């Protein structure tokens with residue numbers, strides 16, 4: 001018997017597919033006057049301006065993932081500031097005559113940035129513990145509540161280590177303003193990108209991020225005091241995930257939840273702050289309200305996930321420092337069509353997307369890996385052009401093969417990387433066509449669709465619908481950085497034609513579904529765009 005929630009998420013997914021002759025429902029035009037403000041602030045609260053990094057952490061790009069040499073920093077405001085600057089802060093301002101807009105370390109569909117972040121911090125420097133909203137425009141914390149010292153000690157005693165809590169939330173309206181019903185999908189991609197950014201930035205500080213995967217959405221929203229906020233209709237923040245950040249010198253943080261009495265104590269704090277109004281008008285997308293309910297997460301048994309400790313084959317990236325790569329990450333808007341990568345580089349990029357114990361970002365321990373990659377390989381040297389498949393979870397291999405077109409060859413390409421050759425051919429036009437006719441898919445070195453184990457993942461746990469998108473966003477974030485590290489560039493693509501992708505694999509039903517596309521190639525810069533430093537608008541701060 002299928003639950004109503006399972007049916008609800010499957011219905012939403014079907015309803016929000018793009019087809020060659022019919023896009024998912026949206027307004028059909030851009031209501032520019034009403035574009036939501038991409039920056040939330042809480043008005044009427046104490047603001048703590050954060051210092052900008054005087055110099056970036058010295059870690060090399062590989063250290064991001066291996067954690068070798070990333071010395072564990074103390075939990076003081078200066079380090080938390082650095083952690084936020086290199087995860088969710090601004091990365092640049094772009095301009096054309098008459099208009100300028102900011103970019104961030106974390107990418108976002110349509111640059112609309114539906115993801116907000118909140119922190120529950122211990123007493124730091126001379127300041128009391130508290131619940132804070134992070135405002136990336138001002139690079140500031142907005143104090144929404146004071147946490148009594150004894151309550152914070154209870155959190156630390158329960159977790160077993162010093163550290164702090166960081167949470168992500170989504171404002172659906174920011175995406176649905178442009179993308180209509182499909183906007184819920186994009187919000188969740190963006191959560192995945194942001195979660196990966198947190199994990200990777202924490203690694204630079206010698207810290208680890210762990211998802212408190214036993215908590216329900218209701219508990220997260222109470223711990224953040226969202227029940228006390230007077231939201232403007234449709235501009236609410238929806239709780240996504242609460243994580244604990246601790247030193248990576250601690251062998252393993254114990255629990256993956258907070259006990260109900262701590263959640264109750266946090267929810268009983270005095271919260272203040274009035275969220276700013278983001279749009280003049282809002283529009284209610286019923287389909288999003290419904291799927292959000294069907295995909296809401298209940299309390300679940302807390303779980304530790306193990307992914308295997310296999311040592312990576314070693315990166316081929318001739319990359320400079322990790323922070324430089326993190327800061328320079330951008331989405332390509334056009335490719336030359338002439339770029340190439342060596343076979344070894346291609347394999348090393350793919351290997352980075354595999355989950356491993358103790359390797360960020362997947363060691364946040366969200367779930368068993370359920371995302372696989374269907375690759376359109378256009379120009380990788382010493383590798384035949386054609387269709388390939390990266391199996392990110394070997395337990396799914398036989399099942400994927402059984403639901404795929406029997407003509408696909410499944411020939412193993414490499415001893416270490418679970419990559420399989422499926423079919424030879426020039427797939428440039430196909431890749432462009434199925435990616436909403438976006439030329440960056442066909443003009444690339446390779447592009448891909450992220451294929452999720454869908455039906456059986458969601459049947460018992462419909463809330464995993466969101467997590468599947470998060471996982472795809474995390475894979476996307478690794479691909480973005482890997483592309484930069486190899487001297488090329490990536491772009492996430494939320495726009496693709498769903499079922500035509502499934503036809504390439506021969507899928508007949510929703511056992512597996514494509515959730516996100518990505519492309520990597522040699523970028524062509526748009527020279528009309530001006531580029532400006534991220535925080536020139538702020539006066540320097542001293543702690």
Ligand SMILES: Cc1cc2nc3c(=O)[nH]c(=O)nc-3n(C[C@H](O)[C@H](O)[C@H](O)COP(=O)(O)O)c2cc1C
Nearest residue numbers: 103104107108109110111189330331492493494495
């Ligand atoms: C989930 C997601 C979906 C995206 N979809 C597309 C897309 O379909 N086409 C495209 O050209 N860019 C796409 N992008 C790239 C965004 O437009 C880009 O991240 C945003 O403009 C911010 O620019 P930046 O990535 O250079 O910081 C997507 C990004 C994300 C994170």
